[in-house]
Amino acid sequence: MKRTLPALLVCASLLVAAGPPAVAAAPSPVSRAVPGPAPYPAFDLVPGIARELRAAAQETPGRAQTRGQRWHIERVPRPEAVRPGAVTVACSRSTGPYQRQAERYLGRQVDGRQSTGDCRAIRRFQQAHRIAPASGFAGPVTGQMVRLMKARKNPNRAGHCPDRPERTVCADLNRQLLWVQQDGRVIFDPVVMRSGAPTMETRTGTYRIYLRHRHHISNLYHTSMPFAQFFDRGEALHAVYDDIYQGPGSHGCVNLTWEDARKLWDLLKKQDIVYVWGRKPGV
Structure with missing residues (x-):
């Protein structure tokens, strides 16, 4: 895969005795874009005014992620944005891109x-999965959560990830989902991931984890990369403290929530396989 110069400079080299050179990957760029198609120009991020968003604002990123209780902020049509002083969120009248x-x-x-019935059902789904505002508008965050729930029964139904006797991390760029399987059995249920942003796409292929660093610090950006597990020339599986549903993507690494990255750290070892395929939507 061709790389632009900025994409190749995402990390500074960190030489180790075994395996290829490890690189301290850059943190995810700060952005209000979300996974999936870019929001329409007429859409806006709802201010943190409603009850759900006030609760989300009170959670620090680290605490929220480690508890696995972080709110996920959905974009809604600007005319339906919550007004200052509002205490409830009205049911959306608009049809979202993932309706x-x-x-x-x-x-x-x-x-x-x-419809009214559709909106109520989607609102209940959003409330159950901590998507705010729970307005019934099926935006990109709601769409990604639907994909995750559908994948829970059989994430490898299409057979893209190879069945091996070894532990294999399956990183599906198409659906932005990650799971681990071994001998045809899923041993780590699918979770949402965030791969590389445009021009910094996560490289596809078959790799092995060659370096693990629980408290890794990027020596290029001096930012934390908790539970870093490097698999290809500086690209790593690691935790982020921001909302995994926000931002255009990483600088090539596979981002996970703090809790998911911690569980993956406990499961995996050096030399475990990482298989990456597909193409991130919108890239």
Whole structure:
């Protein structure tokens, strides 16, 4: 895969005795974009005014991520943005870009049109999965959560990730999902991941973990990369403290929530396989 110069400079070299040179990857760039198609220009991030968003604002990133209780902020049409002083979120009248996917998963009539019943069902789903505001608008965050829930039963249904007797990390760039399987059995349930941003795409292929550093600090950006597990020339699986659903992507690494990265750290060892395939939506 061709790389631009900025993509190749995401990390500074860190030489080790065994394995290829490890590189301290850069943190995810700060952005308000979310996974999936870029939000439409008429959409805006809802201010943290409503009850759900006030609760989210009171959580520090580190504490929220380690508890696994972080709120995920959805974009909604600007006319439906919560006004200062509001204490409830009105049911969305708009049809979101992931309306059909949400309807199908929730057992609603799949017509791609928002109805009162659709909105109520989507709101319940959003509340259950800590998506704020729970307005019933099926935006990118709701769409990604639907993909995650659908994948729980059989993430490798399409057979893209190879069945091996060794532990294999399956990183699906198409769906932005990660799981671990061994001997045809899923041993780490699928979770949401965040791969490389445009021009810094996560490289596809088969790799092995060659360096693990629980408290890694990027020597280029001097930022924390908890539970870093390097698998290809500086690209690593590691935790981030910001909302995994926000931002255009990493500088090539595979980002995970703090809690998911910690569990993956406990499961994996050096020389375990990492298999990456697909292409991130919008890249």
